[in-house]
Every structure is written in structure tokens, then in C-alpha cells.
Amino acid sequence: MKSVIEIAHAVRHGQISAMQMVDQCLSGLAAGDRQLGAVTRVLAERARGEAAQVDALVAAGRDPGPLAGVPYGVKDLFDVAGLPTTAGSSLYADAPPASRDAEAIERLRAAGAILVATLNMDEFAYGFATINARHGTTRNPHALERLAGGSSGGSAAVVAAGLLPFALGSDTNGSVRVPASLTGVYGLKPTHGALPMRGVFPFAKSFDDVGPFARSTRDLRLICGVLQGIAMAEPRARSLRVARLGGRFCDNVDADFSAALATIAPGAPVVDLPEIARARSAAFLIAAYEGGHLHRDALARDAMAFDPATRDRLLAGALLPSGLNHAAQDFCNEFKQLVGKLIVDYDVLLAPSAPCVAPLIEDPLILIDGARRPARSDLGIHTQPISFAGLPSLAVPLRRPGRLPLGMQLIGRPGDEASLFGFAAMLEENGVIGWSPPPGVLQGNHQ
Amino acid sequence: MVRSMKLLLSWDPFLIALIAVVGAASLFPVSGVAAGWVGAAADLAITLLFFLHGAKLSRAAIVQGAGNWRLHAMVLGSTYILFPAAGLALVALVQGWGNPLLLSGLLYLTLLPSTVQSSIAFTAIARGNVAAAVCSASLSNLVGIFITPLLVGLLLQIEANGTISSWQSIRTIALQLLLPFLAGHFLRPLIGGLIDRNKAILQPVDRGSILLVVYSAFSAAVINGIWSRVSLGDLLELLALSAVLLALIMGFNWGVARLAKLPREDAIVLLFCGSKKSLVSGVPMAGALFAPSQVGLVVLPLMIFHQLQLFVCAALASHFRRQSEAVDDAEATLAISHGAQQIDATAAALGMTIPEACMPGVEANLALLERHAETLLRRDDAG
Numbered sequence: 001m002k003s004v005i006e007i008a009h010a011v012r013h014g015q016i017s018a019m020q021m022v023d024q025c026l027s028g029l030a031a032g033d034r035q036l037g038a039v040t041r042v043l044a045e046r047a048r049g050e051a052a053q054v055d056a057l058v059a060a061g062r063d064p065g066p067l068a069g070v071p072y073g074v075k076d077l078f079d080v081a082g083l084p085t086t087a088g089s090s091l092y093a094d095a096p097p098a099s100r101d102a103e104a105i106e107r108l109r110a111a112g113a114i115l116v117a118t119l120n121m122d123e124f125a126y127g128f129a130t131i132n133a134r135h136g137t138t139r140n141p142h143a144l145e146r147l148a149g150g151s152s153g154g155s156a157a158v159v160a161a162g163l164l165p166f167a168l169g170s171d172t173n174g175s176v177r178v179p180a181s182l183t184g185v186y187g188l189k190p191t192h193g194a195l196p197m198r199g200v201f202p203f204a205k206s207f208d209d210v211g212p213f214a215r216s217t218r219d220l221r222l223i224c225g226v227l228q229g230i231a232m233a234e235p236r237a238r239s240l241r242v243a244r245l246g247g248r249f250c251d252n253v254d255a256d257f258s259a260a261l262a263t264i265a266p267g268a269p270v271v272d273l274p275e276i277a278r279a280r281s282a283a284f285l286i287a288a289y290e291g292g293h294l295h296r297d298a299l300a301r302d303a304m305a306f307d308p309a310t311r312d313r314l315l316a317g318a319l320l321p322s323g324l325n326h327a328a329q330d331f332c333n334e335f336k337q338l339v340g341k342l343i344v345d346y347d348v349l350l351a352p353s354a355p356c357v358a359p360l361i362e363d364p365l366i367l368i369d370g371a372r373r374p375a376r377s378d379l380g381i382h383t384q385p386i387s388f389a390g391l392p393s394l395a396v397p398l399r400r401p402g403r404l405p406l407g408m409q410l411i412g413r414p415g416d417e418a419s420l421f422g423f424a425a426m427l428e429e430n431g432v433i434g435w436s437p438p439p440g441v442l443q444g445n446h447q
Numbered sequence: 448m449v450r451s452m453k454l455l456l457s458w459d460p461f462l463i464a465l466i467a468v469v470g471a472a473s474l475f476p477v478s479g480v481a482a483g484w485v486g487a488a489a490d491l492a493i494t495l496l497f498f499l500h501g502a503k504l505s506r507a508a509i510v511q512g513a514g515n516w517r518l519h520a521m522v523l524g525s526t527y528i529l530f531p532a533a534g535l536a537l538v539a540l541v542q543g544w545g546n547p548l549l550l551s552g553l554l555y556l557t558l559l560p561s562t563v564q565s566s567i568a569f570t571a572i573a574r575g576n577v578a579a580a581v582c583s584a585s586l587s588n589l590v591g592i593f594i595t596p597l598l599v600g601l602l603l604q605i606e607a608n609g610t611i612s613s614w615q616s617i618r619t620i621a622l623q624l625l626l627p628f629l630a631g632h633f634l635r636p637l638i639g640g641l642i643d644r645n646k647a648i649l650q651p652v653d654r655g656s657i658l659l660v661v662y663s664a665f666s667a668a669v670i671n672g673i674w675s676r677v678s679l680g681d682l683l684e685l686l687a688l689s690a691v692l693l694a695l696i697m698g699f700n701w702g703v704a705r706l707a708k709l710p711r712e713d714a715i716v717l718l719f720c721g722s723k724k725s726l727v728s729g730v731p732m733a734g735a736l737f738a739p740s741q742v743g744l745v746v747l748p749l750m751i752f753h754q755l756q757l758f759v760c761a762a763l764a765s766h767f768r769r770q771s772e773a774v775d776d777a778e779a780t781l782a783i784s785h786g787a788q789q790i791d792a793t794a795a796a797l798g799m800t801i802p803e804a805c806m807p808g809v810e811a812n813l814a815l816l817e818r819h820a821e822t823l824l825r826r827d828d829a830g
Contacts, residue, residue, distance in 0.1 A: 278823055278825070296799070300799040303801070311808070312812050313808075316812030317816075321780045323780055327781065
């Protein structure tokens with residue numbers, strides 16, 4: 001499948017109709033998703049309706065928008081008008097349908113993009129694995145026996161496999177960056193609150209953000225511009241002040257990542273963020289508390305109706321005392337101030353997105369500090385403290401064709417996503433980062 | 448034992464006064480010319496009572512709390528649809544087994560509006576949504592002034608001097624209640640402040656009026672031989688039917704609250720406002736709606752039901768309060784529960800049950816959270 005920019009260009013100039021694009025996309029999704037298990041609902045009728053509207057605008061000589069005819073999917077927690085918002089749970093399978101689209105979808109539609117599918121996730125976005133009792137486990141396009149990561153695993157997998165040019169996910173503790181790293185695509189966790197959250201099923205409101213996945217910096221920048229309502233500026237040719245995050249960000253890291261980092265930023269200073277262990281623990285506690293309390297009434301009514309994979313975690317979160325949540329929130333405010341002062345002299349901070357390559361589905365455990373820990377809860381070890389600080393973070397794939405993907409976080413100051421895109425564009429141009437087509441059965445989908 | 452003592456102490460002094468008046472009317476029933484004077488005074492008392500009801504009703508409270516329309520619709524549905532339906536079913540079920548006039552009284556009580564003061568008081572004790580309770584109960588009373596006489600006309604067939612003979616009489620009766628009510632309500636801008644400031648002084652007027660109506664009604668009933676027509680068995684049957692009715696309505700409302708996923712605070716409002724019936728409205732309405740000889744028997748079920756609902760609601764409100772305080776206690780701490788027994792206790796305090804199959808997973812997750820809590824609180828430098 002072509003890139004976002006190529007598709008929009010072709011549709012805007014009448015080289016292909018939006019309807020043809022949607023039909024191609026739907027047949028590709030039907031074939032490709034058999035192996036992945038990434039799609040939860042195909043919205044063919046709606047997609048064709050939106051495509052007809054785009055084609056009518058093109059035919060009338062009117063501007064169909066910067067994303068004209070570009071098909072995309074959304075994680076199963078965005079409101080889609082006329083459908084129940086399930087958040088990946090069978091509990092909400094028969095919920096009343098949403099009366100209108102989520103704001104992010106409305107903005108994309110106004111820009112000409114066409115929604116074709118909803119995508120798999122960990123139930124209620126609680127996990128880094130996309131193992132879902134209702135929809136199954138989403139597989140990694142680079143190795144079908146491995147996890148795609150989560151909780152936005154379906155969104156990452158369809159983009160990585162070339163079945164859709166972009167998709168939306170959400171990131172509370174790393175749910176965009178972890179699957180982006182494991183599947184080898186780009187994913188943005190914006191500055192907290194920068195992208196529209198209306199119509200998105202919450203997990204932990206203190207950290208919830210929406211974020212897009214794409215296969216290039218340029219595609220991702222265009223989508224972010226549409227989502228935030230202001231086109232992002234072209235990266236300026238200026239020297240960016242880059243540093244590497246040290247301390248806990250150097251532990252539990254794949255050796256290949258350390259080697260790549262030495263090449264990318266050999267002389268970069270190392271910034272040690274203090275209290276990282278406390279930050280991660282506080283983030284863990286707040287997410288558990290807010291997630292558990294959000295579902296407490298439903299858990300009290302019928303806990304067994306929840307996905308077994310998230311049920312016990314939510315129950316435990318619901319039993320957490322509010323005193324702990326207050327203590328964690330107090331520390332969060334201190335931490336943000338502390339980090340703000342430490343990073344004021346840098347434009348981009350480099351850190352791993354995940355501690356390792358995609359774990360095996362059969363053995364979903366990873367090594368953390370020498371102990372085997374559940375991937376579902378611990379893959380976010382390097383992303384959680386960044387969400388905690390409310391910083392923007394762009395996950396980019398290290399360029400390593402034929403090998404399992406590994407991602408890197410480009411972290412910036414609040415509101416300065418532009419520097420992250422600028423640095424990513426430079427690395428991409430130098431061939432250091434970039435999407436690599438998955439090998440094997442799914443290769444036929446790439447054009 | 449202690450609880451039984453508390454229940455005894457929770458007898459409403461007003462109810463004791465009511466029983467005393469019933470006793471006085473039984474021993475010294477007013478008759479002849481004096482009965483005419485007492486009857487006229489009772490009519491005047493009803494007028495005064497509805498005038499005061501109208502003046503006390505705050506439209507602002509209704510407008511302010513009107514946003515929660517789903518809850519108010521449920522309360523009104525319970526008061527004016529569910530209750531009458533349950534009353535009809537219950538009366539049909541026991542038809543022929545008891546005094547027909549008492550059964551009419553039982554059906555009559557199901558057509559009445561909800562209480563205002565005690566619904567709000569119990570909601571406050573139970574830590575429910577007090578603002579919504581004020582709105583719901585006020586709305587129920589406002590609607591009741593129109594609906595109750597209509598429902599009485601539709602559903603109650605009273606023979607022998609019954610005043611419910613035609614729509615004309617219903618309209619007249621409604622106007623007898625409605626006019627003073629509306630007069631009081633529309634004069635509220637002028638006298639509302641005075642009434643709100645002097646609630647303590649006005650309460651005796653309010654309650655004195657009811658006592659006068661009851662005395663008048665029971666005097667007529669005694670002269671017509673009420674105590675030869677009502678046996679202890681009848682009273683026990685009434686108590687049992689009242690208990691069944693209350694249990695049915697409360698159980699149904701609690702189930703609806705859970706199905707509708709009402710927040711706990713709103714579920715308490717539905718339970719208390721939707722399951723209660725107003726003695727303060729019911730006695731004078733009966734005085735206006737029924738023949739003097741029938742009023743005593745008709746209000747007897749209401750008096751029994753009223754005391755029962757006070758007992759049950761007082762006990763439930765205390766239970767909800769204890770539950771709410773336990774949640775506060777559980778949440779105020781920084782300690783995470785350990786072991787199945789402690790976890791079960793914490794969950795119970797929060798109104799939850801941990802399924803047996805989940806306990807190992809919950810224990811493991813709480814242990815993980817505790818490690819994070821230790822890191823956060825600096826009791827452990829690892830992590």
C-alpha cells in the first residue's frame with residue numbers, strides 16, 4: 001500500500017478514485033488480517049459512503065482535504081457513530097451505539113480520510129500485549145508467532161503489515177510506543193492533552209492520549225497536523241540539541257539498541273532523570289487506581305464478565321486505597337517540575353521504546369532486572385515514566401531489514417513535537433531509521 | 448437486643464400522637480352537633496394544610512435538580528405506576544380474605560405521592576444525592592396533587608356513600624385540594640420566606656391539622672362500629688401485606704437501579720423516594736376524597752405502612768452510611784490488603800465481591816502494586 005501522502009496526492013489529482021482506493025484496501029484487509037487478527041469490525045458501507053463524498057468533491061473541483069481518500073482504522077475505543085464503543089470488551093458489545101464520531105475521527109473525516117475498520121486492543125487498554133478474550137491475540141506481521149505489543153496492537157499491526165497507511169491508537173503508559181517498537185512503525189504520544197480526547201473510552205485520565213501510527217515521518221506529521229487542527233511546520237534546518245537518557249533507561253535494553261544509539265548520537269551528553277523507579281511505580285499505581293475505579297461498579301455487578309486477562313488487574317486496582325493515589329499524584333507534580341528543569345537545555349532526548357524485541361506469544365515473559373516478568377505489564381518500562389512527566393514522545397523504528405523491529409523514543413519538551421519530527425526526518429534521511437516491510441506471507445501487500 | 452431497642456426508640460413521636468388520637472377517638476368519639484363542628488374544623492384544616500404545602504414547595508429546587516431527568520422519571524414511575532400496579536395485584540390476590548374497605552385503603556396508599564421530609568432525611572443519612580432527592584420528592588408531591596385524585600377515581604370503587612361517583616365529583620375534590628395548594632404556591636414569592644424561616648412554628652399547624660382530621664375520621668368510624676369490623680387478624684394481615692408491598696417495591700427499585708447502572712448516590716434516591724408514601728398528604732386527601740364514615744378505615748393501612756417504611760428506611764439508611772464510612776476508611780489508608788480474608792473484607796466494604804476464581808490473580812496483582820507502593824513511598828529503593 002502506498003503512503004498517506006502518495007494516496008492523498010493521487011486522489012486529489014484524479015489518478016485514482018477514493019472508491020477504488022477503498023475497494024483495494026478492503027480486499028487487502030480481508031486477505032491480510034486472516035493471519036494477524038488485528039481487525040475487529042470492517043466498516044465497508046460507511047467507508048464507501050465517505051469515499052463517494054470525497055469523489056464528489058474531486059469531481060466538482062473542490063478541495064477534498066489533505067488526506068483525501070486515505071483509508072485508516074481506529075483502535076476499538078474510539079466512538080464511531082452508530083456502533084457501540086466496546087473498548088475491546090464483550091461487556092460493551094451490546095452497549096447503545098455512539099451518537100456521533102469521536103472528535104479525532106471527525107477531524108480526519110473533514111480532511112478527507114476514510115474510516116474502514118476498528119482494530120484490536122487489550123481489553124480497556126490495560127496491557128502491552130493485545131491479547132483479547134473476545135477478538136483473539138493480534139500477531140506481529142514480522143513474525144506471526146510473536147506479540148504485536150499493546151494495547152494498540154491492532155492499529156500498529158495493520159500499519160506495519162501495509163494493510164492500512166495509518167491508524168489511530170491511544171497511549172496511557174506506552175500503548176502507542178510499545179506496539180510501534182515491536183512492529184517497526186512510527187507512533188506518536190503527544191504532549192498530554194494536545195490531541196482531542198472527546199469520544200475516546202478512558203483508561204486512566206491522568207495519562208490518556210490519542211496517537212497515530214504511520215510508516216514515515218512525513219505521513220505522521222501530516223496526520224498530526226490534521227488531528228491538532230493546525231498543520232505542523234516543515235522541520236527547519238537547525239541544529240538540535242540532543243541528549244541520551246541514562247540511568248534506568250540504560251538497564252533492560254536490547255544490545256542492538258545500545259549499539260544503534262552509539263552510532264546515532266555518539267557524543268551526546270547523558271541526562272539522568274532522577275527518581276525514575278518512583279516515577280514508574282507512581283504511574284503504575286495511578287493507572288491501576290483510575291482504571292480500577294472507572295470499572296468498580298461493573299466489577300461489583302459481574303466481575304466474571306470481564307476478560308480474564310484484565311479482570312484480576314482491574315479488581316486489584318479497584319481495591320487500591322485513594323491515599324496511595326493521592327501520594328502518587330503529589331509525586332507526579334514534583335516529578336514534572338524536576339524533569340522540566342533538567343531537560344530545558346535539550347530539544348530531543350533519546351531512550352528505548354521497549355526493553356526487547358517482540359516476545360513469543362507462547363512464552364509472553366520478558367527479562368526485567370534478571371527476573372522473568374509478564375510482557376503484558378512490563379513492556380512499558382521505558383515509556384511509563386515519560387507519560388508520567390506528560391512529555392511528547394515520538395517512537396521511531398530503527399532501520400534493520402530482515403530482523404525483528406526495535407524502536408527508539410525521541411522525547412521532547414511539552415508542546416515541542418516539531419523538534420522531534422525534525423530530528424526523525426534527519427535520521428530517516430540518513431537511513432538510520434525507517435519502516436521495513438515484514439517478510440513472508442504478508443509481503444504481497446506492499447507496493 | 449440493642450438494635451431492637453434502637454428500633455423502638457426510633458418510633459416517630461408524631462406516630463405516637465396519631466395512635467393516641469385514634470385511642471381518644473375510640474374512647475371519646477365526637478358525635479351530633481359537635482361532630483359537625485369538628486368536621487368543619489377538619490375541612491378547614493385540610494385547606495390550611497394544602498395551602499401550606501403549596502407555599503412550602505420550592506419550584507427552584509425542582510428546576511435546580513431537574514437535570515437528572517432519568518432518575519426523576521424512575522422515581523415518578525415507581526410512585527405512580529409501579530406502586531399502583533403492585534397495589535392492584537396484591538389486592539386482587541387477597542380479595543375476599545379481608546375487610547374490603549381496608550383493602551381499598553391499601554390500594555389507596557399506593558396511589559399517594561412520596562414523602563418529602565423523610566425521603567430527604569434518609570437520603571442524607573445514607574450519603575445519597577440529597578439535591579436529587581429534594582427535586583424528586585418535591586416533584587412527586589406536585590404531580591400527586593393532580594394524579595392521586597385521578598388515580599383514586601380510576602382505580603378505587605367505593606360504594607355506600609362513596610364520594611367517588613362521577614368525574615364531576617372528582618373535579619370538585621381535586622379543586623378543594625388544588626385551589627388552596629395553588630393559592631399557597633403562587634403566594635410563595637410573598638410568604639415563602641416567612642414560611643421557610645418559621646418552619647418550627649408551622650410544624651405544629653401542619654401536624655395539628657392531620658391529628659384533627661384523624662380524630663374526626665376515627666370518631667365517625669367508631670360510631671359506625673370500626674372496632675367491631677376490624678379484628679386483630681385484620682391488622683396483622685395489613686402489616687403482612689404492607690411488608691410484602693414494601694419489599695416488592697424496594698427490591699424492584701434496587702434491581703432497576705443496578706440495571707440502569709445508577710451511581711450509588713442516585714440509587715439511594717430511587718430507593719427512598721420511590722418506595723415511600725406520604726402520610727401527610729394521604730390523611731387529608733382521604734378526608735377530602737372519602738365519606739367521613741370511611742376515612743378511618745381507609746387511612747389505617749397508610750398509618751401502618753408509614754411506620755413500617757420508617758423502620759425499614761431507618762435501618763437501610765444506617766446500613767448505607769456504615770458502608771459509605773467503611774469505603775472512606777478503606778480509602779483513607781495507604782495500606783494495601785493482604786491475603787484472601789483481608790482482600791474479601793476490603794472488597795465487601797466497597798460493595799464488591801471477589802469471585803473465588805479471581806482471588807489468586809487479585810492477590811498477585813495486589814502484591815505487585817504493593818511493591819510499587821513501597822518504591823513510591825521510599826520504603827524500598829529497588830524497582
